[in-house]
Amino acid sequence: DAKTTQPTSMDCAEGRAANLPCNHSTISGNEYVYWYRQIHSQGPQYIIHGLKNNETNEMASLIITEDRKSSTLILPHATLRDTAVYYCIVRVGGATNKLIFGTGTLLAVQP
């Protein structure tokens, strides 16, 4: 699976959009981009995933560049409860669902 690069930490003002970048320059054509987050010491929580089209759900939007070498997770109106570590993962589609986590981005939402 392709490796991802994320900033170690980011700040965002409450109520503003949080834009979390991820580089995955070695991604293959059949690899999906997944985003998870981990709030404090809880188990990670699935946010969103995509292959090449932009995706949106009730939690966030995922923007994938046309060459698929990078993506951005957007939380449209960040709240204090969105403070967490956000993980960007790429993986090959298949039955194993074997996700390899990096160290993620610590997003701190400031009041």
Added chain:
Amino acid sequence: NAGVTQTPKFQVLKTGQSMTLQCAQDMNHEYMSWYRQDPGMGLRLIHYSVGAGITDQGEVPNGYNVSRSTTEDFPLRLLSAAPSQTSVYFCASSLGRYNSPLHFGNGTRLTVT
């Protein structure tokens, strides 16, 4: 649905002791996996299973055994605990299809002295 349930929440072991971390899911998920998380690090995959009777190794399998006799349960065994196994352990499951998200339990915090 209870989702993914891990027991115990906390455990302290002495070096050399053995124990089993329990993981159960009630979502009829085919795929289950175990991760460990150490301070300042991301999650590392220990073992995983794509269905009952089938298991395979992840990134850091040494010192751990698993079995999958039923769809619902995926226990993780430490045969002879070492201080290096002090960590938080997370179990996760999914339908196993290529685009199905992982559902995580709330973790077991293990300390080996």
